[in-house]
Amino acid sequence: DFAGLNSAIGDVKAGDLLVAQKGAAVWKRVDSILQQELDVEDLLTLATALSRLPVESDGRVIDTLHVREILGRILPVVDGMSSEQQIAVLAALRYLPAKDFRLRQEIFDVVTVQLQKKGVELSFAQYVTVLDHLASLAVRGPRYPSLFVNFLAIFAEKADSGWDIQPFQVLTVLKAFSKAEVVTEKLRLLHAYVEDMVESGAVHPNIAIHLCHTMVCTRQFSVEAINALLSVACRTPLSTYGDDSYLMKALKTIECILRVDLPQTYSNLAPRQMQFLNSVRDAHYADREMSWNTATTYQVKHFLANHGFEAQSKMVGPFALRVCDPEQRIAFECLERVHFYPSTNTLRFWPSLKFRHLEASGWRVLPIMAGEWRELGTAAA
Structure with missing residues (x-):
């Protein structure tokens, strides 16, 4: 009864005084579902539904014994899953805490080996989702950094031909590398691609600000990429952003980080970009x-x-x-x-x-x- 389970999960709200009772009702339904014969899709549907439980309430809501049983049933069949199904398993590992670290590690090892083999077959959107999940996992292993480095190798081959790449996806990849603490010179491929996107006109001012903000905050940038993004951002008058908007806050943060933390980068910006940042510094902003x-x-x-x-x-x-x-x-x-x-x-x-x-x-x-x-x-x- 997945419809009933989804309804029960929807009733669980962080901060609700009845969160423990409502959580118990969820796991009662899960227990009933687990008594049935479940195929791969059923298990993944169950794991995906449970990942919607509020994170803030894990201590009182998540039943780790049931999570362990779900993951235990997934392990024997994960090797033969499709790419989409294996990505869903990564999401389950990310959002469903289980005390059995060995079980989680076994599933992680199988999934990462399979996804590494399928790397060339994955779409850019799929690979971005994989990196996003991997970066947020507490489970790590010897293959962990190589998954990120392999992505860049495939990116170098397919960026100009096989992959449909959107600017916001590049932003997600940069965040994933930063969160995973994977540092490699090959990241310059992404920096160069950002410059190419700007030159092709694929980046509008709003996404340029988001990308520039992410690059300076994660310290994953080149001066050329920052110059290119700021050249797009300064096409729009500051007054259009509003003095209490997220974009104005992002611009203020970019200016502050470049001036205080990255003075050498700041001094190497083009005159027009420096003038724009001076205007950002003087602009009114009210959080x-x-x-x-x-x-x-x-x-x-x-x-x-x-x-x-x-x-x-x-x-x-x-x-x-x-x-x-x-x-x-x-x-x-x-x-x-x-x-x-x-x-x-x-x-x-x-x-x-x-x-x-x-x-x-x-x-x-x-x-x-x-x-x-x-x-x-x-x-x-």
Whole structure:
């Protein structure tokens, strides 16, 4: 009863007080389905449906024993699956946590060997999906980097003939290489292809901004590619983007990273592109998050006010400072668990970039850990 299962999964919402009960109802249906004789398509349909369960609720919703049974049934038949089916298996490994690491590794090894053999047969869209899933998997193996490098080898052969390539797909590939931490000189093939796309007119200003933003954020770029993308971006007046849009934020971030983190690249840009970035730096931008106060920022503001510190809000480049003193250049930054990578407990890209750039601009940034703040209690504060 996949229709009933999909309906039950749709009822599970992150943050719902009844999420545990609704999750139990899902797994009751899964248990009923697993009692039946299931073919390959049924197993993949089941895994795909379960991948829609909210990630934020994994701790209370995901039944790892059932996931293990599903993956256990997939393992014996994965070798004979089609490419599309094996890509669906990668998605299941990505979205369905199971405590049996050995089982996940066995499936991963079989799928990656098969997909590596089929590499030339895959469409560009299929290969992009494979890399996207691989980059997000905790499971790794000795063949892991070679899958990415092989992609570039095939890309070199088929980019001008066999593959239909869209600019946004190149963006996804760059993100996948960065997330997978695979570094190779062959990435210059992608950088050169970006230049070719610009010359052919395949890149419009919006996608040029997205591509440029991804390239500078992941540090996977060439000066020529950045110059080419900015030459497209500057064709549109800044006023058309709006002072609170994502594109304006992306442009502000590009300017900030090039000027502060990559000064040599910045100095090698063409005069027109540098003039455009100067205009970006001076342009007004108001982050929509500026008006949003979390419970922690609200309490911190109240606490500081009680001690004679009247906190203000201010935009500095692309960064929203909700609690700060612009004159003394002091900012209090409230950090939640979501701001840290769970595996390494280090700051994620955006808050790390924010701290580094504010300090480079002469600001003193004082981090406040939301969890520790809540443990203090109002009496202690």
